[in-house]
Amino acid sequence: MAPREVDVTALVEQARAGSARAVARLITLVENDHPALREVMAALAPHTGNAHIIGLTGSPGVGKSTSTSMLVSGLRARGLRVGVLAVDPSSPFSGGALLGDRIRMTDHVLDPEVYIRSMASRGHLGGLSWSTPQALRVLDAAGCDVVLVETVGVGQSEVEVAGLADTTLVLLAPGMGDGVQAAKAGILEIGDVFVVNKADREGADNTVREIRHMISLGDRTEPGLWRPPVVKTIADRHEGLDEVLEALDKHRAWMADGELHRRRVRRAGAEIEAIALAQLRARMGVLGHGDDLTSAAEEVVAGESDPYAAADRVVAAL
Amino acid sequence: MAPREVDVTALVEQARAGSARAVARLITLVENDHPALREVMAALAPHTGNAHIIGLTGSPGVGKSTSTSMLVSGLRARGLRVGVLAVDPSSPFSGGALLGDRIRMTDHVLDPEVYIRSMASRGHLGGLSWSTPQALRVLDAAGCDVVLVETVGVGQSEVEVAGLADTTLVLLAPGMGDGVQAAKAGILEIGDVFVVNKADREGADNTVREIRHMISLGDRTEPGLWRPPVVKTIADRHEGLDEVLEALDKHRAWMADGELHRRRVRRAGAEIEAIALAQLRARMGVLGHGDDLTSAAEEVVAGESDPYAAADRVVAAL
Numbered sequence: 001m002a003p004r005e006v007d008v009t010a011l012v013e014q015a016r017a018g019s020a021r022a023v024a025r026l027i028t029l030v031e032n033d034h035p036a037l038r039e040v041m042a043a044l045a046p047h048t049g050n051a052h053i054i055g056l057t058g059s060p061g062v063g064k065s066t067s068t069s070m071l072v073s074g075l076r077a078r079g080l081r082v083g084v085l086a087v088d089p090s091s092p093f094s095g096g097a098l099l100g101d102r103i104r105m106t107d108h109v110l111d112p113e114v115y116i117r118s119m120a121s122r123g124h125l126g127g128l129s130w131s132t133p134q135a136l137r138v139l140d141a142a143g144c145d146v147v148l149v150e151t152v153g154v155g156q157s158e159v160e161v162a163g164l165a166d167t168t169l170v171l172l173a174p175g176m177g178d179g180v181q182a183a184k185a186g187i188l189e190i191g192d193v194f195v196v197n198k199a200d201r202e203g204a205d206n207t208v209r210e211i212r213h214m215i216s217l218g219d220r221t222e223p224g225l226w227r228p229p230v231v232k233t234i235a236d237r238h239e240g241l242d243e244v245l246e247a248l249d250k251h252r253a254w255m256a257d258g259e260l261h262r263r264r265v266r267r268a269g270a271e272i273e274a275i276a277l278a279q280l281r282a283r284m285g286v287l288g289h290g291d292d293l294t295s296a297a298e299e300v301v302a303g304e305s306d307p308y309a310a311a312d313r314v315v316a317a318l
Numbered sequence: 319m320a321p322r323e324v325d326v327t328a329l330v331e332q333a334r335a336g337s338a339r340a341v342a343r344l345i346t347l348v349e350n351d352h353p354a355l356r357e358v359m360a361a362l363a364p365h366t367g368n369a370h371i372i373g374l375t376g377s378p379g380v381g382k383s384t385s386t387s388m389l390v391s392g393l394r395a396r397g398l399r400v401g402v403l404a405v406d407p408s409s410p411f412s413g414g415a416l417l418g419d420r421i422r423m424t425d426h427v428l429d430p431e432v433y434i435r436s437m438a439s440r441g442h443l444g445g446l447s448w449s450t451p452q453a454l455r456v457l458d459a460a461g462c463d464v465v466l467v468e469t470v471g472v473g474q475s476e477v478e479v480a481g482l483a484d485t486t487l488v489l490l491a492p493g494m495g496d497g498v499q500a501a502k503a504g505i506l507e508i509g510d511v512f513v514v515n516k517a518d519r520e521g522a523d524n525t526v527r528e529i530r531h532m533i534s535l536g537d538r539t540e541p542g543l544w545r546p547p548v549v550k551t552i553a554d555r556h557e558g559l560d561e562v563l564e565a566l567d568k569h570r571a572w573m574a575d576g577e578l579h580r581r582r583v584r585r586a587g588a589e590i591e592a593i594a595l596a597q598l599r600a601r602m603g604v605l606g607h608g609d610d611l612t613s614a615a616e617e618v619v620a621g622e623s624d625p626y627a628a629a630d631r632v633v634a635a636l
Contacts (some may be wrong), residue, residue, distance in 0.1 A: 041624035048622050133624075261619065268625065269615035273602055276627035280598050284591055297587035301579065303366050306359035307452075307586065311593035318636075 006036040012043040015142040023115050023142045031136040047141035055165030057151045062173040063197040066235040068150050072108050074241045083139035083147035086118040133271045140230045167251045169193045172316050174203035188214050191228050195248045199232035228252050283318055324354040330361040333460040336479055341433050341460045348452040365459035365462050368550040374468045375485030380491040381432050381515040386468050390426050392559045401457035401465035404436045451589045485569045487511045492521035506532055510544050511565045517550035601636055610635045
C-alpha cells in the first residue's frame with residue numbers, strides 16, 4: 001500500500017468527537033502498519049487510559065458473540081460508549097472487515113455510540129501482536145468507556161487476551177469446559193470473572209460447582225486477593241446480565257488499589273518490548289539482505305566465526 | 319542447573335576423536351543453555367561445514383523412524399559416520415533423552431559411528447529455535463559425514479526443518495499425503511527429494527504421479543533449477559534405499575554450484591539473528607524487571623509517551 005498523506009491531527013480530533021468513520025480509519029492505519037502510525041500513537045497518547053478493557057475468551061460454541069452483544073446492551077443502557085474488538089488469531093484474513101457476518105451484533109451496528117471492529121492478529125514477535133494493543137489505544141482515545149476484546153479461544157490466544165485486558169472474562173458452557181479442562185487450558189489462572197453461559201442446559205450447576213472448586217484449590221483465597229466470581233447467564237435472553245456487569249464493576253473497583261496500574265504497566269512494557277525488538281530486527285536487515293548480518297553469516301559458514309561471536313558483532317554494529 | 323566447570327577444549331577434542339560420550343555432553347550443554355556454550359561454539363567453529371545435513375519430515379505414520387533407520391544402514395554401508403537428531407517440536411520434554419523408545423533405531427545404537435539424539439525444540443524466537451542448529455554444529459564438528467534431522471511433521475515444523483538442512487527429504491505414504499494436501503501444507507516448496515514410503519500399499523503409484531504432477535505445475539522446471547525426484551520405498555525391507563541415496567547424492571552435487579553455500583549463509587544468518595535478538599531482549603530486561611523498560615511503560619500508561627517513542631528510548635539506551 002502506497003503511503004498516503006494523512007492529516008493525523010484532524011483524524012484524531014474527529015475520532016474523539018465521535019466519528020465512527022475516523023475511528024475506523026485510524027484502526028485501518030494500525031492494521032496496515034501505515035507510516036503515519038507513530039504520529040497517530042503520539043497524538044492519541046494523552047487521551048488514553050480511561051477505557052476499561054475487558055477481554056472475553058472461551059472455546060467456540062460457548063456463545064461469545066451473544067454474550068458480547070448482551071454486554072453491549074447492558075453497557076449502553078448505562079449510557080456508556082462501547083468499543084468491540086474481535087480478534088481472530090487463526091484468520092489469515094486481514095484488512096479489518098466489519099463484522100457483517102456476525103448476526104448477533106447487528107443489534108448494535110447502527111448505534112453511533114458502539115464501535116465494532118474485527119481484526120486478524122498477525123505479526124507475532126515474542127508472543128505479542130502489537131496491532132491489537134494499538135487498536136485498543138484508538139478505541140480508548142476515541143472516548144470508549146468500555147472496550148470488549150473478544151478472542152476465539154484457540155490454544156495460546158486465551159492466555160494472550162489476558163495480557164491485553166484489564167479484566168478477563170472467561171466464558172464456559174455446560175459440558176464443554178469442565179473444571180479439569182479449564183485447569184489444563186490454563187484459563188483458571190487468567191480468568192477474573194467466569195461466566196457459565198447457556199445456564200438452562202443440563203449440567204450448568206455442575207459446571208459452576210466444578211469451576212468454583214478448582215478456583216478454591218488455587219492460591220486466590222488469601223485475604224486481599226481477588227476471588228473470581230462464577231456467574232450463570234443465558235445470553236440470548238439477557239438473563240444474568242446484571243450479575244455479570246456487577247462482577248465486572250467489582251473487579252474494576254478491586255483493581256483500583258494498584259493492580260490496574262500494575263497490569264497496565266506490564267502490558268505497556270510488553271508492547272514497547274515488541275516494538276523495540278521489531279525495530280532492532282529491521283535494523284539488522286531482513287534476513288540475507290542486511291550487509292552486516294550477511295558478512296557475519298559468511299564467516300560462520302566458513303568456520304572463521306561462531307554464531308555467538310557473530311551475534312555480538314551484529315549487536316555492536318546496531 | 320548450577321554451572322559446572324567444563325573443560326571445553328578437552329571435550330571438543332574427545333568428540334572429534336570419536337567419543338560418543340563427549341558428543342552427548344556437548345549436546346546437553348546446548349540443551350541446557352550452559353554458560354560454557356559460547357566457548358563450545360567458538361571451539362567447534364573451525365571444524366564445521368563438512369557434514370551433509372539432511373532434513374527428514376512427514377506426517378505421523380508415514381514411516382519416518384523406519385526410513386531414518388534404513389538411511390543410516392545405507393550410509394554406514396558406505397563407511398560414513400552418521401548423526402541422527404530427532405526434533406520433537408511438540409514435546410514439552412527436554413533434557414536430551416536417547417531414543418530408547420524408538421525400537422527401529424536399536425539396530426544402530428551400539429554402532430560407535432552413529433550418534434543418535436532426541437531433542438525437544440524450545441525457545442522459539444522469530445521462528446527459529448537455536449538449540450537445534452547448535453546441536454547440528456556439534457555433530458558436524460564431531461566428524462559426522464551426514465546428519466539426519468528428523469522432525470515430526472506438525473504444521474510449521476515441516477517448513478522449519480527445511481531451514482535447518484542442506485537437503486530436505488519429504489516422506490509421504492499412499493493415501494496419506496496426496497498432491498493437493500502436500501501443496502496445502504507447503505511441503506511441495508520445501509522438498510528437495512520426495513519419498514513415497516510403504517510403496518507396496520494400494521495407491522502408491524497414484525501418489526507418485528500426483529506429486530510429480532504438482533511439482534511440474536511449480537516453477538521448478540526451468541533449466542538449471544532442481545527438479546525434485548520422487549522415489550518409492552518400502553523402508554522396513556530397505557527397498558528403494560539405493561534410489562534414495564542416489565537422489566540425495568545428486569542433490570548435493572547440484573547444490574555444489576553455489577546453492578549449498580547460499581543455503582548455509584541464509585541458515586547462519588537466521589541463527590545469528592535469533593541469538594542477537596535474544597541478547598537484546600535480555601539486555602532490555604526481563605519484562606517488568608528492566609528499569610528502562612518499566613519507567614518507559616509507566617510513562618505510556620500515564621499518557622505522557624506512546625509505545626513507539628518509548629521503544630525508541632529503550633533501543634537508544636541499549
